[in-house]
Every structure is written in structure tokens, then in C-alpha cells.
Amino acid sequence: MPDKIAFLPPKKSVLDRRDIIVADLSDLLPKGCLVSEPRGLVPFETDAFIAYRNVPLAVALPETTAQVAAILKYCSRYDIPVVPRGAGTSLSGGAIPQSDAVVIGLSKLSRILDVDYANRTATVQAGVTNLNISEAVSADGYFYAPDPSSQLACTIGGNIGMNSGGAHCLKYGVTTNNLLGVKLVLFDGTIIDLGGKALDAPGLDLLGLVCGSEGQLGIVTEATVRLIAKPEGARPVLFGFQSSEEAGSCVAEIIGTGIIPVAIEFMDKPAIEICEAFAHAGYPMDVEALLIVEVEGSEAEMDAMLASIIAIAGRHGVSTIRESQSANEAALIWKGRKSAFGATGRIADYICMDGTVPLSQLSYVLRKTGEIVARHGLRVANVFHAGDGNMHPLILYNINDPEDAARAEEAGNEILKLCVDAGGCLTGEHGVGIEKRDLMLHQFAQVDLDQQMTVRAAFDPHWIMNPSKVFPLEGRPAA
Amino acid sequence: MSDLHEPVSEDAAARIIHTASIVPAPLVIRGGGTRSLVPNDEQHDVLSSARLSGIVSYNPAEMTMTAKSGTPLADILAVLSEKRQMLSFEPSDLRPVLGTTGTPTIGGVFATNASGPRRFIAGAARDNLLGVRFVNGSGEIVKAGGRVMKNVTGLDLAKVLAGSRGSLAFLTEVTFRLLPVPETSATIVISGLDDAQATAAMATALSMSVEVSGAAHLPETVRGHFIDGALPAQPATVLRLEGLSASVAVRSEKLQAAMAAFGLVSTLDPGMTDRLWGEIRDVRPYADQTERPLWRVSVAPTAGHQLVAALRLETGVDAFYDWQGGLVWLRMEADAEAGLLRHFVKAVGGGHATLIRAPAAMLAATPILQPEPDAVAALSARIKAKFDPKGIFRSGQVG
């Protein structure tokens, strides 16, 4: 049985001064922007990684960058840990507080500041949801490309923190490839601007470092992102197979042939059943594995690309091929896929894995994953971004049963190690958070982590920013 | 007299750097030596990746490659072209412009974040760098990133090393993403537009669902230097389309129809397309065997022509535009005019100007990189100190 993952022990000096800190913070914030009542703090104790929880010291909900800066300046002065929070949708526990921390929630920073079509950029506050950006520019024929499944709710600030991906990243890249600039508040309240509408500044690429830094280098309050003109058309097509192996090898051959659709998504039978129950998308129910392959462009282009893909699928024993016949059908197909994690709640609690593996290892890792989970007496549903090898086994368990929960966590650890051993990584798009922190040494040597930690310390010398996450507690530099 | 170190292994490189860090003795990191910005006047020892060469692994079906940092770019491109794959960011070759010799290396490509015309739509070199191995300034061998397309495990150190010009660490190995070579490509030429009109035309083209993968404006002063003068008379605004043949044909028609509202539209001889974009990438018109100051300026796409117009009122400049107008190659007639240029960059909304070429005295007297705000510069300095605590790496000589 694995030990529960430990958070940093709370600082007594902070806990003892709780009332003073709350009073000071309330001076820094407008009315209604500080949560400090014990009852009100409980709902902030976790995010979408519900296996771990800590009630924070206080929750600040600033309305301006200046307020964020004021809080950070105060917290760094008194050595109070800070945990940034977007929409609290992290699957790796990135936004789970620690009991001596002030949570800085960005949910009130929810305005779109500038849309510039000629330069194809949007500048938004960090609490704007991912989908809000696309919706704001949709009528004018644009979209923001990275589309994590939680895009309805997750914020751009959180996306930057985790360098979020999504189904359509196969073609358009992940957050870091679509992020042009940020306004960043450093640990001591200093406000800096990185990047902007001009590409590729010649100095060090701090923007690239900040993206995916899990709230440890600073707090992003504004972001400038790249907009893309919507394709002429897009068509998701369902390919059903009688085995996961066939589906996996089909994916590898599609990519290997040099065809890059916008998205290739994989669902196994349990996942198909879960998603169909919520979305009624018309997924085939008589198959063991399903690929959603989306092509886009002009009719001619989509037809040509599909013809090649259908030919490949034929060589891998495809048993069902179904093209979406309308925009509504296409929307339902994606609605089902993007709701997969939440919809799993209909049948069980789950832990969602996020390992990425080389495509050639996809079938092997799928099979081994099934074996690992079965050995622990649990069930698994697989639904993931196959085109870039980013796997999401959902380990189903009962969170009210401590033994079941421990088995699920153990199985999860084994699966992630399997991904690393197969030449992949622990996390493709969800981030390390608390969940994968203690597995970091399976992927990196201590010297590798030391280098990351020293860079981290260049931004946050006293480790007050989301300090329990990402790096194993042992082997950290002395404070 | 400086020594030249050419380690044949990562371990050997680590030993050299470790020794230098103890002294401490400065080291200048060099790849193929093709992009020297600052002369090695102080005669520091040089650490070269030249003998750390070779493709470590290449799996075409995964569209990734791992190569030692000193591997010549040409070797990599040759291997890729056999499998009809490519580096989507089109690394440029500035030897003709800089008047340098040497062999461009893959490590140098990433260390300078050298990106060509497709950059504004397909990402820069840094966007395609998946993982690195490097030796830091303490002589420790470190790896970062990985070998798969998606990876957010820990801090993305590969990003900060890309474009760091040998100031942080000595790259020993790079893993990068590949893309299939498009089945076909085509170029549409709109003739006769002034800079402002061209900017509007390019913005319109990029707003359409036709996936333009190159958008450059070549004013009349430079037009004749491209593809042996084969572009039609008058300033040429050029747009590239790539993909499946059937699709390119359809998109090309659509784009031509829309561009007709701006000027005279023609299409380029298909055989000329790759050459044209290669010459835009390599800044062909300014490979003029002179040392006249050459700037690479990055601003918002709609601001490029405003910048040039403002400068023209003050000094003699020649310019052409890539990246939909956001990348301006500026050749000054005489002085580098760094102050003036940076004043106007700021005035048109911000960006950065990098001095690529100038006579030695001018190079020495001019801040070649855009000065950063104090807080950013301080942060960058702290990061540099974390990679290279003794400050032994002297930047500026990578390629």
C-alpha cells in the first residue's frame, strides 16, 4: 500500500497568526473578495483530484492585478504559502491548498480585454474560461485552438499553469504553442510583462518557462493568445474496432503515413458506454474500441484525407465507420468525448492518469494497463488523445473504501511508471501537481530535478508559491 | 591565444566545463560558428560541439528525432528528406548574409531559435524542441523534457535553453518534432501593393479558412533579388499554400479571388516556390557582401510597415517583411541607429530589434539585443546564475 502523499507540514508561525493575516488581507481587498469563515473555506479544500484535501487558511478573490500583487507582496513578506486557483478543475491536484496557505482565486478576473483580428490575438484576464475565448470570436470566424476537455470551465490561467492540451492539439499544438504573452506577478509583488504580439523575443524565453510551471513561478493575471481562422469545415468520423490493439496500431499507421488529422481520440468499451449514457451521441455500442478521427478543411481536402484513413483502417480490421452527418451530430460526438471524465462519476469514483507514450508503444501499454488494473481487482476505462500518445486510463474505484482507494493509487503509480519505462513521460497535459510528485524521480535523475529546482528558486527564492507540488519533498534545496 | 575544446563525448564536455568552473575560466560555446554576433576579442577558450555529431535515433512513424548537438543540419535534412519529413520551422541559413563560413549544426539551430517563414503559423524552433541533454556551468550533465509530443512533467527547461545562445549551458543532445513534407505547395503573388496595402492584404488572407503558411511582402527595392528576378514587376506580396494537391488547388482559387480586390494576382511557377521561400528565409537581398547594419525586428504584424514608414522619415533604410509583416528585415544605409529604431519599435506597440550584422566597431558599441525592462533583466540574470553559477559561459557565439 502506498503512503498517502504528504503535503509540506504547515508553518506554525503562519497558523498562529491566522487572525492577523485574515485582518490584513481584508484590508488589501474589496468587500466580498476574501473568504475566511471556516464553513466557507471547506469548498476550496480540493479541485478535481478529490483524493486529497486541505482546508486553506484563507481564500482571496482579487479583482485586479494590483490586488494580486499586493497579496503576494504581503505573503512573501510574512513567508505565507500561496496557492493559485483558476476554476479548480485540475486532475493532478494542482490547486489543492495546504492548511497554512492563502488561496488566490482568479475567478473574478474574467474579462476579455482586447480582440485584435488583424494580428490574430486576444488578450484576456486569467480567469476567463478557455471556451469563453473561442465563443467570443466564433461569430467572426476564429477560435482559440487548445481545447482541454474541461474547456467549458477551466480558465486560461489554469491552462497556462499546466500547459494544457486537448483533442485538437495534434494539429495546433498545446498551450505553450499558442501563448504569446502574459502579465505575471512575481512572488514579491513585482509585475512583469513577458512576450506580446511580437514573436520570439531574443532574451531568455521566460514565457516558455512560465507556461506549465504549475503556479510556482508567479501568478498570471493576463494572457495574450493566438487566434486561428476557423477551417472551412470539420468532420469527425467514428471508426469502431473489435480490439484495442487494432485501434492502437491503426493510429500508429495513420501518423506514420504522414497524415495528421486534427484529432485522433480513442475510447474503449467502458468509456464508450459511459459517454453514450451522458451525451447520446450515437457511438457504436458493438465495438471494443472506438477512434474519433476529425479531419478539417475544404470538402475536397476532407474527402481525400478520409479516403486514405479509411484505407488504413481497413487494414487494421475496422468494423464500423460512421461519418457525422450534421453539425449537431458532430457537436454531440465531441460533447460525449469531452465529458468522459465527469460522466464516469455516473458509475464510480476515478483517478485519471495522463502518461504519454511513443505511438509504437500504444497497444503494449494499453494491454499492460489492463493487466495492472485487473491485478489490483479494479476496473479501467480508457479515453484519450491517441494521435499524440497521451493516454488517460481512468481507474475506477470506491473512494469511500480506503483499501480500494489505496489500490487505485498503487495501480496508478504502476501505470505511470510503465509509461516512463516505455519511453514516455508521467504527464502529457494535466501536470505533476501533487498526484505525480513523488514519481518524478522515476523519470528524472536528482541532478535533473536539482536544475529545475534552482531555476524555480530564481523566481521564488523562499518557495512560497504552491510549494507542496511538482518536486518531491526529499532532496529539495535547504531553505 | 584561445584553446579550442572539441569533446567527443558528453562526459568529456562535462569534464572540460567542470574544470573551467573551478578555475573559473570563461568558455565560449560554439556550434558550427556560423552566427557569431560578437567577436571573441578577449580570446576566451572555445568549447565546440563539432565532434558531438550523429543521429541518435530516428523513428519516422513517431515523427521525432534525437541527434547530438553538433550534428550538421545538412545531414539531418538529408536523412529527413528520404522519408519525406521536415523541420516545420524552416531553420534559416544566415551564412551568406553574415559572410561567415562553417557548418550549421542542429544544436546551433535550437540555441538560436532560428525560425523561418512558417514560424508565424507553425511555431518556432523552440516549439518543436521536445527534450534536451546539456552540461550546465557546474559541469553537471542534465536532461530535460522527453521524447514524446506532449510532456508537461516539471519545468520546461528546453524552452529556456532554446534561443539562449550558449549563455546557460552546453547542449549535447536535442530531441525534436518532425512533420511530413506537404504533398504540394503553391505561391500566390499580388503585385503592386505598397507596404500598408500589403499588410491589409496579408491580414485578410490570414483571416480566411485557407491555411496560409507563408506571408511575406517584398517591396520593389528587394523584389528583383529573389529567384533571379523572376517575380513579376512591381512590389510582390507573396502567400504560400501547402497540403494535399486537391486541397491546395481549391484553396488557391479561393485565395486568388479574395486577393484580386487588392491588386494584380498571379501564381508562381510551382518549381519556384521552395526556392523563393528559402531565399526569404535566408534574407537573400541582404546577402550583399557588405557590412551595412542589418536588423531583425519583430513587432505585431500590422505594426511592421508603420515602423518602416516612421524610420524612413529619419534615415535611409531598406526593408522587407515576413510573418505577415511582423518580421522586418531592415538594412540601414550607414549608422545602425539603434536608439532611433528602438524608439520607433516602442512607438508602434512594442517588440524587439536584434542587430544581426554591422562593422565590428559598431557591433561593439551597440546593444545588439533589445534591452529588457529592469525586472525582467534581473530575473534573467538570476536564471543564468542558476545554470552557470560561476558565470563561465560567454554568450553570443552560437551557430
Place this chain on the structure above:
Amino acid sequence: MQTTFTAAQLADPHVAESEAILRKCVHCGFCTATCPTYVTLGNELDSPRGRIYLIKDMLENGRAADEEVVTHIDRCLSCLACTTTCPSGVDYMHLIDHARIHIEETYRRPLKDRLVRAVLAAVLPYPSRFRLAMRAARLGKPLAGALKRIPFLKTFGVMLDLAPPSAAPASDSTRPGKRPAKTEKRGRVALLTGCAQPVLKPGINEATIRLLTRLGIEVEVSAGEGCCGALVHHMGREEQALVSARRNVDVWTRAIDDGGLDAIVITASGCGTTIKDYGHMLRLDPLYAEKAARVSALAKDVTEYLATLDLPRLEPKRVSVAYHSACSMQHGQKITMAPKLLLKAAGFTVRDPAEGHLCCGSAGTYNILQPEISATLKARKVKNIEATKADIIATGNIGCITQIATGTAIPILHTVELLDWAYGGEKPEGISALS
């Protein structure tokens, strides 16, 4: 999510039900995005996920409600947008119902709140009292501004503001009895008269009776029926709500036994949501459980019922209609397409306002109890509706009609009034300018 109820706690069927609901939530956070109060206030405590957590914490610890919890539960509009969004199928409606009952049982509100709620509960569900109150309000309207400046009396000022300039006299549509089919009879339904609607807009049920009887449907207004109980139900006054429910179940059971019913037709979607829930509300009452379930199964929104009648497709008119889907319609009853398809078939051009999933801020008595949030939501809703540049607004709930009408000059009608007009009835009042 994890729960820690004891076996003793779970012996209470209400707690057991809430536990089962809580267990389905995986805390994914999707619900926050479509919650009107979260979108407005940006505080997770004012989101479904935050409230679920507050409720869980309160129930698990068997604790009396306190001010912090009540503040955030009270801000919930019960629009149920979260239940449309939730992929896990969390039954938020019954969870918050349970929480409201728990609050009513364990929390003593400040005097002013108690007064306001007592007045609302004593007046709104009773048409005769409500009509009297409306007349009084008309006289009192000039006082609204003054009242709103006195904190203690502010809510009463808001009530006066909301009162329409005139209250209609008692309508013939409320008289109990049968209205025979005017063409060959092909069905028989009971029509809910309800409480507030016939006082505020009797034309809605009048249009419904005209349309249905013309279509060959016998319409009965059952003697003794009354308020569905929704208003008090949403205040957590469960006993009062169940009294209403049992009374209506009895009345319609008699109607079913006496000649059968194809449907119980409801023209206020807020009421429809509650009547469809009678089966659940009375599930623990052995005398009523079965009868209530039967009534709930027969309950149909008028558009839901009309959709079964195959109305003929009419020539397009040059009239554009912004269709505002009431929360109780789209989220409570999950009826989304029927009203729009009926309007389109009747020749109207139907436009969907942006952010259609967001509540207009009416939400029963919410616009009285939470005027600030309600006003913000109304402004946002009106802005989105006006952006469609439609000639008319159509919706299926009296609450929304009253709310939106105070924010825009575009005429707003019940969907059935437009359908009655299109299929041979009188042109509704207020749209005379349109062809």
C-alpha cells in the same frame, strides 16, 4: 466524492438520498461555468460545486444551518443549469431542496427576512389575496423609491417595483368546468390554473383554451386545484408545499377517474417542474406515492403536449421571435426543441439569444429576495435578447415574462399566445404594430 455519513444518519431517507446524490459528484467543476451566480459573482461558494460542498459539510456534521451557508444557498436561483451541464448526473435539484428544508428547520432568519418570506408565502399562492395585493401595490407604487432607501423596507420597495401597472380582473379561464372541443374531439386534458399567472396575465390560459379546443381537445379546469406549491417549496417550507401537492393530486386523480386525461397541461414551466416532481415529493407518503407518480407522469408543458398534435405547417410570416427558454423549461424539464419547432412551423422566424442557458434572474421569488443579482442577470439577458433584433420575445414562463418585461421595450409573450394567433386566434395585445 467521498462522504462520511454514519449508519444512523443514513437511516433517514432524506439523508440517504442526499448521500447518494453527493457520491455521484466527482468535483469536475463543469457546473461552475454555466451557473449564473458564479458567472456574476466569481466566487466558488456561489456555484453549484461550492454549494454542494457546503451542503455536504452541513449534513455530514448534522449541523444547524448558519449564516455563511444560508447566504450562499439563498443565492442559488434553482435554475438547474448545472444539472444540464453535469456529466455525472448529480441530482442537484433534490439536494438543494433537502438543504432548503434543513435551513428552514434549523435556522432562524433575521426578522426582516422572516417577514418578507411570510408575506410572500401567505399571498402569492392565493389568487384572491394576490389580486388584492396587486391593487394595493398599484396605489403604493409611488412609495417604492422611498422604501428602497430604508434598508429594512428595501425588499418591499422592490416588490412594488415589480408589480405590474394593472392587475386583471378574475378571468373566465379560471372558472372550474369543462370547455368542450370545438372540432372533432381527439383528446381531453386538465389545465392548471395555478396562482399568480391568472392574476398577472390571464390571456395565457385563455389563449391555451382557445387553441386546444379549436384543435379538438376538451379542456377541463378542475374544481379545487390551486398553486402547485413551487413558491413555498423553494423557500424550504416543505409541509406547506406538500399540502398543495396533495390537494392537486386529489383533484386531478378525480379528473382521471372521471373520464380520463391525456395530459395535465401546464402553461408555466416553473409549475411544470414541480408538478412533474410530485411523485418524488410524495414518495414517502404511502397514501399518495402512487397517485402522485401518476399525476407527475401526465404533467406536460403546453408546448410538449402541442408537439404531439401534429399542427400543420404555416406560411412564413415576417415576424422574428427571440425564444427565451425558461430555466424550468430547459433545465428543469429538459424541453428545448419543442417550443422552437412549434413556432417555426407556425411561420415565425426563431432566433436564439446568446447565453441562452443563463437565467433571467426571475426564478420565482428570487427577484424579490435577491434584487441585486437578479437585476444584473436581467440586464445581461436583455442585452443578449436585444442583440437578436427580434420583433417579439417568446417564452413559456410567467416569471420570465414579468422579469424581462421590466427591462426591455420589445414585447414579450407566452409561446402559446403566438401559436393561438398563428392558428386562427386573436392577435395578442401589445404587438399591434406587427403584420
